Amino acid sequence: MSHKIKMRAADAFLVGLKQLGIDYIFGNIGTEYPPVVESLARFATKDEIGKTVPIPYAIPHENVTGHMGVGYYLSTGKTQCVMVHTGVGTANAMVSMINANRAQVPMIVVAGLAPGTENYDRTSKPGFIHWAQQMYDQGAMVREIVKWDYVITSDNVGELDLILKRAYTMANSNPKGVVYITFDPTALERDIEFPKILIPEVTPSKAFPDQTTIAEAATILASAKKPLVITGGTTKDPKIMEVLKKFAEAHSIGVAQHKPRTMHFPFNHELNVCVADPSFIVNEADCLLVLETDVPYIPVKGGISEDCKLIQIAPDTSFQRYPRNGFPYQLKITADVAEGVVALDGAMPKTSDSLKKERKDWISDLKERNVTKRLSQIEGIESGSKITYPWISHCIAELCKEDDDIILVREFSLDLDWMQNSDTQSYFGEPNAGGLGWGAGSTLGVALGQPDKVALLATGDGCYYFGVPAAAHSVSRTRDIPYITVIYNNGHWGTVAMFTDNWYPEMKGTNNHPMTDLGPYHDFENIVTAFGGVGIKVEKPNELLDALRRAVKEVKENRKQVVLNVIV
Template sequence: MTRRKGADVIAQSLIDERIPYVFGICGHGNVGMLDALYERGDEIKLISPRHEQIAGHMADAYFRVAHRPVATLTSCGPGSANLPMSLACAQADSSAFLAITANVPTSQWNRAPFQEAYQHYQADFPSVVRPFVKRSFQPSRVDMLPTALRQSMNLMTTGRPGPVNLDVPYNVFQEEDDVADTGPVPQRSVTRTGADAAVVEDITRLLLDAERPLLFIGHGVTLSEASTELTALVDRLEVPVVMSPNGMGTLDMTHELSLGFIGRNGTYAANQAGRRCDVLLTLGARFDDRSSSSWVPGYSWNMPPTKLVQVDIDPAELGRNYQPHIGVAADVRTVLRQLLGELERSEQVAVARARSGKWRQDIAGWRREWEEHIAPAFTDESSPMRPERVVKAVQDVMPEDGILVCDSGQHHNWFMQFWKARRPQQMLNTWGYSAMGFGVSGVLGAKLARPESPAVAVVGDGGFTMTPSVLATAVEYDIPAVWVVWNNYAWGAIRDLQHGSFGGREIGTSFLRGGEPYNPDFAALARSYGVGGIRVSKPGELSAALEEAIAANRPFVIDAEVDGHVPPTSVGTWELPPLPRPEPKFGAPWQP
């Protein structure tokens, strides 16, 4: 037993858990924890951005790239109240970090001291974040910290990952108690649950007997690190694949059987395959409204008659939106290995591949139709740039190991539709909660997680102006991230919605001054921070600027003028009742 301050107990636990960073913002409530981090600065590094939301998005993106959590540190009251946006973003996309928040001293609970939330319960910040974390712990004594920390570390990364909150009263950072010396934490074992053998046989039989089999992959494949097994299954059965954005890259998207994203702004071949498949094996995907055309039959899916096999680590996702023919609560990689083992023993694989040959021919035809439709835009040299040309320029320049971090906005629709991720954990999206600021801020965490890889954020002009202080953090800590600002002078995605559903009327969505488009000069803004800055309006200029930015190996902003009046080509739908749902602009829904 050693007598230690609470803050020292927390710092030691973070170090023992091999957590390399704390992304933290100072405040009177957490000065005791800051002092402990000062003492251990050679073992764990504090990085202090200029806003708490930024800290949370950095931690979220770090986990998505490294699959190891880091911690955030915020003060009581407003400091921690800035964190729920990034906690919600991480929770919705199954990403983990430890959010250490400060609170008022226990001796002052329920007396309304400075920055206490006390309306319904004393020191009630945990209720603020309750919807967005797997668990909130509030140890009120130093001797409670070791248990809360151990449980927090275990909970974050087991099962479906997610953020955990450790809410620490001011005095607990500073007070001392006798705490056991546990030493370094052993490597945590990961339990990878599988499916019952009989169920694996049933799934295998369904796949082998299918005439039109299809795989739908989501973030669960990424988190399970099952890219190798997924690719082996695709090649073994020659089964096509559609995906949600957080699953992109787990199968190299240049693979001939990768059909891309499914949903309103997906590809034509992906939606055609979803509408017509007879057996669908879904791996770690949620069937959210955007990848399911709001669950309207005929647009992206038809279940039934399609037989759904759904595998997910979270039992709550099984049957949430479609009743599975077979539902399996298990680890995706384990189930894939089980299926591969079963297929190795089967003598029907060649027969099954022959049976689905016509299906692959149909898919190839749909792919050709789609590529012929979209091809002209990818050679358009107009200025401001067409959105397709921006995607192409980034795709052409980005090296294979580069990390793309997308923010929420109109630009994300285009990257979902056309981006081809080559590897897992290299296309990061704010998908479930769609938080503006994730891409702007998260690129810093992504670069810290994999310093050897270029990290490029594509962000909207609206989203970038929410958290531009990321540039100061990049300079202070020498983080050579690149931002491509999609400058279309609007909240473009919402302006498109207004135009489509309200007769062309718009209000509050275009950025105007005296009736003319207005934005700051983002390149000049970047230079004022000490960041490289270039403004471009032509496709060739963008390619050259991005090459320069990546080669510079310093923080860099590219202000890219994009035509904001070119809406994405929808191939599904997205329904917002009671507004009438829009019909696809290419292709047509199919009713069974």
């Protein structure tokens, strides 16, 4: 047992977080945090911020706060800590918590409770808000979207070390996710015994696949003429790319990535079939090997053939936290993704040259059709007067070819089939939960984790609103974290209009979609200038690539954040 020393509980909380490997606390705190603020002040006077305790960042809005934790995890792989204010701050943070939990981001979210006493001592309710702010069960509001929640009280704070270790273990056990700790502010004033060195609990071992089921999967794949691997990039593990490349190359199997959260396969690999949506090609496949992907394809867009066999490899093959997930799998292999692929590769017989050629010919045909379609989308655009979505994606791809310092952060609008990235750290995509506003905070976190790179967020005007731009640009300026925002500005909720057209085809082309119009094309480029940044409006196709180059230069040479307001 580690030697324990006497210390204030608030001090122990902060020291414990640092010893668990947490670099930063991204916080939007409130009136229940005086013990934490006082503790940080004392650590600051001793020059121990960032050494003994994490570095605290004050973030002006909880949506940015939580998503900075997501982005920093994506860049570094480290567990995150976010602090918010009682139930109201938790409510503002819930979109980020939903996104983080579905994206398997290990994150400890901390929120205080409203003061419990009315006229007992100096810690009693000091403001008129503290009566209405108090909740019967604050944890109930997040219980469906977190893995674990717990309340720190004066009765249990003496075992704060065990509580923190439990929180860390729950956040990092596969599938990883969000945990939620609430605290009674008076508990943090208590003196407690706390380990001099806080050692995390033993992390559960990876899940290894059942060999009998692996042998069945190998038999199915070995005879398939048109097999596809489909991955959504949920698990952040660089080993997956390494083993998946080896597996795909050994057996000439194509890989399709369905709007991936992280990169599991190089976008520029000869066996990479698509990175946008495989729904339109799965009907040609006779076997799908699905790697921890909740939605391998969208059935209403394009289903599989009756003879196609589906195999899933994932730590949780049934997605038990989802109300529905009805894809018709023949085999479900419970395993760590990388270990599952390694085991399957080991069980596969050598693929004949003739079968490899047949598979490669099909893959080449798929890729050629994809390229032809994309090139047709930009034909004549450069010399025209109107910027299109494909043209923006094309120009961003050209920029990335010129500068390998770019990290792409996608929030809905960027067409990934244009991209040629091959480094696992050069791309991150929006979580599958679809909580808008993910992009700004996550890009800040990504840039903070990789300060020698240039983070570029591709987003829509609707998403830009949800990202709380004033808060995000404030953090960028205050903390010197410059990044680029490219706004695909179409002036309306394009996705809502598109889905309405799918339901009611007669509405297509009418431009009559009530409650989707966001007004005139607003001058979003002016917002960032209030925070010392550079704003650029782009209205002509032939101006876009140069504007992107200028943006990169502003970040690299002048440490300026940049917003490109691209009128679509």
